[in-house]
Amino acid sequence: MRQNNAFTCAKILGKAELPLLQRARSLQRLEQAALRLLPDDLAAHCSVMNLKNEILILGVPSPAWAARLRFAAPDFTKQLQCQLSLAVTGIEVRVIPETLDIQAVSKKPEGLSMHNATLLAQTAEDVDHPGLREALYRLAAKARES
Known part of the structure; x- marks a missing residue:
């Protein structure tokens, strides 16, 4: 006979809430500290997505910013290790295109002249x-x- 080991979503999220919030807050603090180390123009287009297995994952809106960030990555990694004492061995850059809210224009079709x-x-x-x-x-x- 099959056992019913199902849990409600609220019960699962209730258990995961504290670790998720702590993780989100720590990534937010990391983003604030790390982006201060980048040049202002580059930091404005960059966001920290994750820190996983000593790899800092950063998101940028276009391939052009990704190329600039990859070029700055070796120095940025050294700054993270020295100034923030962060155990980062590398940086991964992901392009996350910005979404545009496109609203349909409601236009009454013109009649025939x-x-x-x-x-x-x-x-x-x-x-x-x-x-x-x-x-x-x-x-x-x-x-x-x-």
């Missing part, structure tokens, strides 16, 4: 296909109604 309605009616006169001719006349009539 009278000139275009006249052109549709003239075109309908020269069309041999009865279904197409009728459709063109209907379109022209809708433009004249509005």
Whole structure:
């Protein structure tokens, strides 16, 4: 017979809450301290994502900033070891593109102008296909109604 070892999400998160918050706060403190060691223009585009197995993982918004950070990585690693006494053996740079909030523009479609309605009616006169001719006349009539 199968045992029910299921836990509620609240129970799992309740147990994990303290370590998660401590980890988040320590990474936040690390980010504040580490980014002071970088040049201002580079620090403005960089964020600390994680510290795992003595590798500092940093995120940047574009490949250009990633290249600049990789170029500065050896000196940055030495500064982290000397000034912050941080046991960092290397730096990993990840490109995390910024997300843009694109909102759809709600625009009422413009109606057909009278000139275009006249052109549709003239075109309908020269069309041999009865279904197409009728459709063109209907379109022209809708433009004249509005």
